[in-house]
Amino acid sequence: MLTTAAASELKIFIxxxxxxxxxxxxxxxxGSHNLSLNQMNRGSYITRVIPGNCVQTLRINVQ
Structure with a gap:
C-alpha cells in the first residue's frame, strides 16, 4: 500500500x-493506493515511486 499527501498522478516502476x-x-x-506484487518472483527489488513532481526510491523484498 502506498500513501501520498494528496491526490495526484502516480507512476510506479519496479x-x-x-x-x-x-x-x-x-x-x-x-491519496492511498494498493498495488499487488503477487506475480513477482521472490527477491529484492528497487521501486521508484513518482507521485506528481516528487520522486522516491525504495527497496522492497517480496517473500
Missing part, C-alpha cells in the same frame, strides 16, 4: 537488482 524493469504502473491516486 526494477530487479540488475536494473531491469519488471513492472510498471501508471494511474491516478486519491
Amino acid at each position: 526494477f530487479d537488482m540488475q536494473g531491469y524493469l519488471k513492472k510498471e504502473y501508471r494511474g491516478y491516486s486519491n
